[in-house]
Amino acid sequence: MHSTIAKVGLVALAAVASIGIILAASGSAKQFFTQAAGEYAPLDAPTAVPADNTVTITWKTKAPVVSVIKYGSTASDLSVPVFEAVQTADHKVTITGLVPDKTYYYEIVASEKAYTDTGGKPYEFHTLPSNRPQPTYPPCDVKAFEGHYAASRGDVNYDTLYDVNGDGTINSNDFFECLKANPPQ
Numbered sequence: 001m002h003s004t005i006a007k008v009g010l011v012a013l014a015a016v017a018s019i020g021i022i023l024a025a026s027g028s029a030k031q032f033f034t035q036a037a038g039e040y041a042p043l044d045a046p047t048a049v050p051a052d053n054t055v056t057i058t059w060k061t062k063a064p065v066v067s068v069i070k071y072g073s074t075a076s077d078l079s080v081p082v083f084e085a086v087q088t089a090d091h092k093v094t095i096t097g098l099v100p101d102k103t104y105y106y107e108i109v110a111s112e113k114a115y116t117d118t119g120g121k122p123y124e125f126h127t128l129p130s131n132r133p134q135p136t137y138p139p140c141d142v143k144a145f146e147g148h149y150a151a152s153r154g155d156v157n158y159d160t161l162y163d164v165n166g167d168g169t170i171n172s173n174d175f176f177e178c179l180k181a182n183p184p185q
Contacts, residue, residue, distance in 0.1 A: 039063035040110035045117065046091075048125035052100040055125050057093050059108065064089045070114070071095060071106035075122050078107055100130035138162050140178040145170070 039062045046059035057069060064087045070078040082095050091108075098104065105122040108115040116122050138144055138161045148170045151158040164174040164181075 040065045040067070040113070042108060042115055046108065046123060048123070050098075050125050050127045052128045052130045053098045054094060054096045055098060055104070055127065057091075057095070057106070057125075059091050061089050061091065061110065065110045067091055067093075067108055067110040069093045069095065069106050070109055071104050073102065073104055075105040075124070078105060078122060081109075098127050100127050102127050138164075138178065140175070140182050140184070142175070145175050145178075 042059040042061060044059070046057050049056045049058075061067075066084050066087045068084070069082045071080050071082070072078045082093055084091060084093060095104075103124055103126045105124045107122050138159075145162060148157050148159050148162040151162075151170045153163075153168045158170065162170045162174060164177040167173075
């Protein structure tokens with residue numbers, strides 16, 4: 001029984017080696033082994049549409065795949081991943097929480113292969129400068145915040161002036177943001 005298994009194993013190994021030799025001789029080995037990866041490569045350069053603190057990146061692939069955008073503020077550190085939710089050939093990823101007026105770098109990863117621009121460098125985009133008005137802060141004292149603490153949009157005691165970070169709820173984060181922007185003298 002062991003000799004039969006060994007013979008079958010040798011025949012399979014010889015078949016794989018033969019395919020490799022045939023592919024190498026015909027010059028199509030690279031095409032054969034990269035064809036699957038090529039199905040997931042961006043068909044054209046991705047399009048990045050930045051705002052002041054977000055960017056939306058779109059691209060197309062031949063075959064549907066779940067991709068990941070890995071980005072960072074330097075070309076050598078693309079350590080922040082943003083995953084697509086579904087398998088698709090028409091890709092659209094929005095990255096939020098970015099700093100206005102700043103350059104970011106990214107690559108597209110699909111099926112464990114990273115795709116960059118044609119020169120092998122990461123793609124890049126620059127967020128727009130912030131056009132938001134500078135916030136007006138309430139008096140930064142505990143008594144001023146107490147009357148609005150834990151209020152959410154729609155509550156009677158909710159006041160947008162005290163919702164310093166704009167998240168819809170007045171809490172200690174707003175108070176500390178106020179203190180950071182207006183430190184006590």
